[in-house]
Amino acid sequence: MYQLDWSSIPGALPFLWQGMKISLEITLVAIAAGIFWGTILALMRLSPVRALSLLATGYVSLFRSIPLVMVLLWFFLVVPTLLRDVLGLSHATDLRLASAMVGFALFEAAYYSEIMRAGIQSVSRGQAQAALALGMRPLQAMWLVVLPQAFRNMLPLLLTQAIILFQDTSLVYVSALADFFGAAYKVGDRDGRLVEMLLFAGAVYFVICSAASFAVRRFQRRLAA
Amino acid sequence: MGPLDFHVFLQPVPTGETTYLGWLLQGLRTTVLLSACAWAVALVLGSLLGVFRTVPSRALRAIAGAYVEVFRNVPLLVQLFIWYFVVPEIVPGGERFKQIDPWLQQFLASMFCLGLFTAARVCEQVRAGIESLARGQRNAALALGLTLPQTYRHVLLPMAGRIIVPPLTSETLNVFKNSAVCSTIGLLELTAQGRQLVDYTARAYESFLAVTVLYLLLNAAVLLIMRKVEARTRVPGYLGSGR
Numbered sequence: 001m002y003q004l005d006w007s008s009i010p011g012a013l014p015f016l017w018q019g020m021k022i023s024l025e026i027t028l029v030a031i032a033a034g035i036f037w038g039t040i041l042a043l044m045r046l047s048p049v050r051a052l053s054l055l056a057t058g059y060v061s062l063f064r065s066i067p068l069v070m071v072l073l074w075f076f077l078v079v080p081t082l083l084r085d086v087l088g089l090s091h092a093t094d095l096r097l098a099s100a101m102v103g104f105a106l107f108e109a110a111y112y113s114e115i116m117r118a119g120i121q122s123v124s125r126g127q128a129q130a131a132l133a134l135g136m137r138p139l140q141a142m143w144l145v146v147l148p149q150a151f152r153n154m155l156p157l158l159l160t161q162a163i164i165l166f167q168d169t170s171l172v173y174v175s176a177l178a179d180f181f182g183a184a185y186k187v188g189d190r191d192g193r194l195v196e197m198l199l200f201a202g203a204v205y206f207v208i209c210s211a212a213s214f215a216v217r218r219f220q221r222r223l224a225a
Numbered sequence: 226m227g228p229l230d231f232h233v234f235l236q237p238v239p240t241g242e243t244t245y246l247g248w249l250l251q252g253l254r255t256t257v258l259l260s261a262c263a264w265a266v267a268l269v270l271g272s273l274l275g276v277f278r279t280v281p282s283r284a285l286r287a288i289a290g291a292y293v294e295v296f297r298n299v300p301l302l303v304q305l306f307i308w309y310f311v312v313p314e315i316v317p318g319g320e321r322f323k324q325i326d327p328w329l330q331q332f333l334a335s336m337f338c339l340g341l342f343t344a345a346r347v348c349e350q351v352r353a354g355i356e357s358l359a360r361g362q363r364n365a366a367l368a369l370g371l372t373l374p375q376t377y378r379h380v381l382l383p384m385a386g387r388i389i390v391p392p393l394t395s396e397t398l399n400v401f402k403n404s405a406v407c408s409t410i411g412l413l414e415l416t417a418q419g420r421q422l423v424d425y426t427a428r429a430y431e432s433f434l435a436v437t438v439l440y441l442l443l444n445a446a447v448l449l450i451m452r453k454v455e456a457r458t459r460v461p462g463y464l465g466s467g468r
Contacts, residue, residue: 002314002315004315062441065398065402065440065441065444065445066402066437066440066441066444067402067403067404067405067406067416067440068402068405069405069406069408069409069416070405070416070419070433070436070437070440073416073419073420073433074433074437077429077430077433167298167299167300167301168300170300170302170303171300171302171406173302173409174408174409181300181302181303185306194310194311195310195311195314195315198303198306198307198310198311199307199311201303202299202303202304202307205298205299205300205303206295206298206299209297209298209299210294210298213297213298
């Protein structure tokens with residue numbers, strides 16, 4: 001029978017915390033950039049200009065059709081070369097974190113754009129029409145009247161997607177970047193305590209994500225009340 | 226980067242028994258087989274759990290609720306590593322598991338991981354489907370003297386099962402996409418074959434392009450099949466149910 005031994009965890013906590021900071025950094029950047037770019041994509045998709053809406057539809061269905069792992073591998077391959085060419089960086093610069101952020105932001109934007117599109121469509125037409133009748137330009141009406149309401153209506157879904165995104169950041173493992181999971185794996189591998197470290201990592205993710213989902217559910221109930 | 230050169234796919238692999246294209250197709254086959262098996266596990270377990278979430282018994286509801294909570298709040302990658310590295314160590318009989326063919330070990334761990342992960346999502350869809358039915362259906366069936374299992378078997382599940390086909394389409398697509406995560410434990414499915422190709426041929430762009438196109442085709446094929454299923458199972462008068 002396997003003897004569980006948790007003694008390597010306390011000493012590894014600072015290293016794991018470094019990893020957690022990387023996970024959170026990627027999550028926050030990807031949420032911000034993803035919602036921003038996703039909203040633009042949603043606007044393009046709903047725009048009367050056919051070329052724009054086709055372009056956005058193509059982007060969204062492309063990113064929704066391929067696995068996140070594959071997208072990340074592409075970005076770890078392409079982005080460093082691209083950035084080095086454009087910015088003239090040396091080969092020693094570690095661009096894995098930047099690549100991960102760009103990859104997650106562009107990938108999640110496809111999912112955020114679907115949420116924002118539904119959000120924009122959930123705002124009644126009269127709102128936009130009233131804003132136009134008041135003399136606002138279409139973009140003003142969108143920015144000042146429709147989008148704030150769309151954002152508010154979709155906030156629970158945006159937050160739920162953020163929790164999924166946080167879980168997905170563990171996939172930067174494919175680039176050997178030491179995010180929280182990568183750090184846990186490395187420590188476990190080094191100390192021959194992979195079993196304990198994996199269970200510990202799972203427990204940490206579980207506590208964070210279920211607390212966050214619980215908060216979102218409560219928030220959603222308050223919003224509905 | 227130089228110009229793309231796809232001739233590399235027709236060259237034989239170092240062991241000589243197939244070409245690099247053959248490797249990719251083997252990977253595709255593993256991806257399809259794995260996803261199909263995992264999907265079967267998810268459907269069976271997910272339906273059962275979904276029913277549990279709607280029965281009067283508080284204990285069963287709590288079990289299914291806890292299951293969903295756990296499997297939804299731990300990243301898929303972590304779950305996969307736990308199935309592959311942890312479970313065989315701490316579960317009795319794990320020693321025998323570690324003696325079987327490595328490919329089968331990877332495949333079984335991936336299948337159960339992906340299946341059990343997806344079951345939590347299927348469970349929520351089944352629950353939503355059952356709850357979307359008018360309360361009168363359950364009450365009428367019970368009033369007619371059907372037992373609870375009979376009510377589920379003959380009244381609730383036949384309707385709910387058809388209503389939730391459209392949301393299950395996106396879950397089906399998710400299974401195929403999520404199967405790429407299994408490349409991390411060394412299972413040679415499509416993504417892993419793509420990475421192996423990069424290692425052997427140093428043709429990163431061509432390899433990733435080919436893998437991406439294969440995923441797109443796979444996605445389109447699954448979507449096409451599911452649209453057929455949706456058309457056949459649509460409940461007349463239940464327009465746009467689910468999405």
